[in-house]
Amino acid sequence: MALSSIGEYKKAEAHFKSIQLDQSFLEAWAHLTQLYKDLVNSKKALECLEQVIQIDERYSKAYHLRGLLLHGMGEHRKAIKDLSIGLSIENSNIECLYLRASCYHAIGEYAEAVKDYDAALDVELDSMEKFVLQCLAFYQKEIALYTAFNVNSEFCWFDIDGDIDPLFKEYWCKRLHPKNVCEKVFRQPPLRDSLKKGKLRKQDFAVTKHRTALLLAADSIGSKIQYDSLGFLPNRCQHRMAGLAAIEIAQKVSKAWRFLQADWKYSNRSSKNGKRVRRKERTSMASQNRGGAGCSINSSSETLVPYGITEDRSSSRPMMPWQDVYSLAVKWRQISEPCDPVVWVNKLSEEFNSGFGSHTPMVLGHAKVVRYFPNYQRTLDIAKTIMKDKLFVHNKADEIIDLSKEGKAENIEHAKSCDDLYELVGEDFWLATWCNSTAVKGKQLEGTRITLVKMGQCGYDFVIRTPCTPSRWEKFDTETAMAWKPFAMLIVVKLTGQLISMPLKMYNFVPILRGTAVVGFVVLLGLFHAANMEFTGNIPKGVQVDWEAILNFDPNSFVDFVKSWLYPSIKVTTSWKDFPDLASTFATTGSVVAALSSYDD
Numbered sequence: 117m118a119l120s121s122i123g124e125y126k127k128a129e130a131h132f133k134s135i136q137l138d139q140s141f142l143e144a145w146a147h148l149t150q151l152y153k154d155l156v157n158s159k160k161a162l163e164c165l166e167q168v169i170q171i172d173e174r175y176s177k178a179y180h181l182r183g184l185l186l187h188g189m190g191e192h193r194k195a196i197k198d199l200s201i202g203l204s205i206e207n208s209n210i211e212c213l214y215l216r217a218s219c220y221h222a223i224g225e226y227a228e229a230v231k232d233y234d235a236a237l238d239v240e241l242d243s244m245e246k247f248v249l250q251c252l253a254f255y256q257k258e259i260a261l262y263t264a265f266n267v268n269s270e271f272c273w274f275d276i277d278g279d280i281d282p283l284f285k286e287y288w289c290k291r292l293h294p295k296n297v298c299e300k301v302f303r304q305p306p307l308r309d310s311l312k313k314g315k316l317r318k319q320d321f322a323v324t325k326h327r328t329a330l331l332l333a334a335d336s337i338g339s340k341i342q343y344d345s346l347g348f349l350p351n352r353c354q355h356r357m358a359g360l361a362a363i364e365i366a367q368k369v370s371k372a373w374r375f376l377q378a379d380w381k382y383s384n385r386s387s388k389n390g391k392r393v394r395r396k397e398r399t400s401m402a403s404q405n406r407g408g409a410g411c412s413i414n415s416s417s418e419t420l421v422p423y424g425i426t427e428d429r430s431s432s433r434p435m436m437p438w439q440d441v442y443s444l445a446v447k448w449r450q451i452s453e454p455c456d457p458v459v460w461v462n463k464l465s466e467e468f469n470s471g472f473g474s475h476t477p478m479v480l481g482h483a484k485v486v487r488y489f490p491n492y493q494r495t496l497d498i499a500k501t502i503m504k505d506k507l508f509v510h511n512k513a514d515e516i517i518d519l520s521k522e523g524k525a526e527n528i529e530h531a532k533s534c535d536d537l538y539e540l541v542g543e544d545f546w547l548a549t550w551c552n553s554t555a556v557k558g559k560q561l562e563g564t565r566i567t568l569v570k571m572g573q574c575g576y577d578f579v580i581r582t583p584c585t586p587s588r589w590e591k592f593d594t595e596t597a598m599a600w601k602p603f604a605m606l607i608v609v610k611l612t613g614q615l616i617s618m619p620l621k622m623y624n625f626v627p628i629l630r631g632t633a634v635v636g637f638v639v640l641l642g643l644f645h646a647a648n649m650e651f652t653g654n655i656p657k658g659v660q661v662d663w664e665a666i667l668n669f670d671p672n673s674f675v676d677f678v679k680s681w682l683y684p685s686i687k688v689t690t691s692w693k694d695f696p697d698l699a700s701t702f703a704t705t706g707s708v709v710a711a712l713s714s715y716d717d
Contacts, residue, residue, distance in 0.1 A: 140171050142178075149181055153188070154347055154486045161185055176205040180212050183219075190353030192219040192713060210239045214249045218256065221454040222353070223713040224706065226264040227307060227314020233257035248291050255288040256454055261304035263451070267316065267706040274705045276450050276458075277443075282465040289457045289464070289629050320710040326696035331711060333695055334359025337645075341637050344657040347487035353452055353712055358638045360711065361448035364698045365441060365642025369603075372436040373646070438600035439593075442622065445638040449631040451705070452712050456630045461584040473583040474626045479534065481574040491663045492578065498667055499537065499566045502547050503528050509545040517541060534568055534576040544569045546581070551624040554617060554671050555598035561591055563624045564666050580666065582626040592625040603643065615643050616675045616682070623665035633662040645692045653685025 131151060134144040145168045152161035162185065168178040179202030186195035199216040203209060217232030236253040239246070259276070266274055276285075281301045287294060307314050335352075338359030342350055443460075450458045461473065477485050478492045503509060507520040519525055524540055531537045538544075549563035569577040599621055602614060619636035626632050644651060655661060661678070668674040702708050 142168055142172060142175055145171075146177060146181060149185070153185055153349070156346060156349055158185060158189060158349060174205055176202045176209060176212075178202075179205070180209065180215070183212065183215055185349075187215060187219060188349045188351065190351040190355075192222045192353070195219045196223075208239050210236050210241075210246050210249050213239070214253055217253065217260075218455045221256065221260045221263075222452075222709075224267065224316040224320070224709040225314065226260050226267075229260045230257055230307070230314070233260065251291050251293060252288075252455075254294045255284070255457075258284070258304045259288075259454060261307065263454075263705065263709075264307055264314070265305065267709070268704055270703055271447075271451075271705045271708050272699065274447060274451065274708075277446075277460050277463040282463060285457065285459050285463065286465045289459065316706045316710055320704065320706040321714055324701075326701045327711065330360065330363065330696055330698055330701055331356065331715075333692070334363060335715075337362050337641060337650075340641060340651050340654065341634055343655060343660055345487065345490065345660060347485075352715055354634065356712055356715065357448050357452035358634060358641070360698065360702070360708075361445045361638045362642040362645060363692070363695060364448075365444050365639060366645035366692060367695070367698055368444065369436060369441060369643065369646040370693075438596050441600070441642075442627075442635060442639055445635045445642070446628055446631070448638075448708075449635055451708055458628055458631045460628055462586075462589050462627070473581065474629060474632070475579055475581050477577060477579040479576060479578040481571050481577065488660075488663075490658065491660065491667070494667055495566060495578075495580070496531075496534070496537075498549065499547060499568075500528050500531060502549065502566075503537075506547070509541060509547045512544050517543070517545060534578050538568055538570055538576065541568075549666065550669055551620075552670050553595060555595050561595065561624070562588065563669070564626075582624075584626060589627070592621060592627070596621040596625065613675045613679065615640065615647065616678045617671050618643065619661065620665045620668075620671055620674050623662040633660070636665075637661055644686070648688055648690050648692075650687045650689050650692070651682060651685055652687050653681070656681050 131144050131148040134141050135148070138144075145164050149161045149164040149168075152158070152164060162182065165178050165182045165185070168175055172178075179198045183195040183199040183202065186192075186198065196216055196219045199212045199219065202212045203216065206212070213232050213236040217229045217236060220226070220229035220232060233253045233256060237250055237257075239250070241247050241250065259280075262276070262280065263274075284297050284301050286292075287297050334356050336359065338355035338357065339350075341355065341358045342348070446458060446460070449456075476488060478488045478495060479485065484492070503519060504525065507525055508516050508518055511517055519528070519541070527540050531540060544567075546565045546567040548565050550560040551563040553559035553561055564580045564582045567577070567579050567581050569579075571577055596618075599614065599617060603618075619640050622632060622636035622639070628635065641651060659681070664677055665674050668677065702711055
């Protein structure tokens with residue numbers, strides 16, 4: 117167990133030896149399940165849990181573990197069955213209540229979700245971990261009520277970032293006690309009379325020819341997001357989400373290009389005739405759940421427009437802004453997994469000004485984080501390279517620590533571990549990578565912050581952190597807008613290298629608090645389809661595309677790396693143009709939720 121917890125999976129043979137000594141050792145079977153889960157072997161993990169249940173069918177932890185595993189695979193309905201059995205044995209198990217609530221939430225069973233969230237809030241606590249779950253239950257109940265309120269509305273108006281109060285989102289992301297939120301933010305209304313059954317309508321699940329065609333295509337396209345790395349379980353729900361999002365991006369970007377092409381032709385004809393006729397302006401409706409009775413609500417009077425075509429004032433040509441393209445993928449990611457606070461950082465409260473951002477650990481104390489530890493050595497080497505180049509780092513107070521004295525510069529090269537680096541610097545510190553600008557030649561933007569913090573006698577936290585302040589947002593917004601402009605303004609995209617560079621901005625920018633990796637790659641898949649190119653291969657084993665972008669300072673180096681495995685698997689095709697229109701086929705929020713949860717009915 118200890119070896120497993122610090123990431124030494126190949127050495128964790130004690131599980132097998134303990135089971136050989138005692139076939140009924142339930143805890144050993146449970147830990148072996150977790151080991152197989154981390155090794156992305158769901159079949160073996162499920163076999164272990166089946167063995168546990170055969171030994172003791174009243175062992176509630178087995179049902180929670182199986183529910184957790186199935187949830188991670190996107191099998192929410194199956195997870196609910198196991199979690200319900202676990203709760204029949206131990207009805208106040210907050211882990212089971214919270215997880216079952218999120219599963220009900222994901223499949224649109226909002227009344228049951230609210231009931232379980234409320235039950236989790238009523239559980240008497242005996243640990244900080246359970247307190248965090250209780251806080252999350254409060255926030256996610258509000259999100260469930262918001263979704264239920266909008267379930268029969270058009271999906272284009274589903275807008276957590278625009279509708280939900282910034283302070284609420286801030287506290288949700290930080291998992292803080294909701295007392296301050298309750299005092300300052302309006303709450304969501306209870307389930308409406310039209311949703312008295314608290315679940316989706318039958319027509320949301322109706323099977324049609326168009327829906328079936330889109331879901332089959334989405335499952336194929338979305339599977340391309342899968343990382344072949346430890347800790348990344350294949351998730352059917354997330355694959356389908358990614359495929360549907362990519363199709364919608366392709367269709368809307370292609371429509372914007374066609375609109376632009378028609379505008380050019382129209383403008384040319386007008387110029388030849390010596391006239392310029394003013395085009396009719398689009399009108400739009402404001403969201404129906406902004407302010408008033410819609411609680412946890414952002415009361416801003418700002419009117420939002422559904423994602424689509426706007427006008428570039430400088431050129432008087434219609435275009436689709438970069439954030440509208442990414443917002444399509446963000447919205448799909450939000451609706452697909454209620455447990456994750458996927459929100460734009462510039463839509464948070466005033467805390468945004470202090471640089472609240474992402475936090476991704478490779479090492480926590482002595483434990484190696486299964487997903488991200490494979491990037492440890494490379495990140496350590498990059499940290500050493502930057503230290504040798506800059507000859508300074510920053511402490512916790514953001515003050516500069518000079519490394520040019522006392523022979524420290526010479527010792528950097530000999531550092532082999534976090535312990536060595538900490539001994540060299542003498543205190544907790546951070547240093548910043550950089551990202552070379554593609555908009556301004558020779559300009560460097562701050563990338564991510566490699567951070568080392570000593571945890572007493574419990575080792576070190578070695579993490580990457582990416583703050584996002586207004587000034588940083590402004591710089592990367594300009595950078596991303598410049599990178600996007602050729603695609604917003606061109607009819608035929610042949611600049612595939614520049615297409616690949618688009619997610620590079622996202623991964624270094626980190627403008628959303630969760631889901632950056634999948635959103636960036638989904639947008640790439642969508643843009644490639646819009647340009648009549650389909651990625652038919654898979655991301656190579658061990659490659660995490662977002663980390664490649666973060667640890668490559670030069671955009672050209674990142675593009676060349678991705679080209680090396682992506683280009684050989686590109687197929688030129690226009691078959692995607694035969695897909696039914698996604699926005700009208702899955703028009704309501706309820707139909708989208710049904711589509712994401714109907715594969716295992």
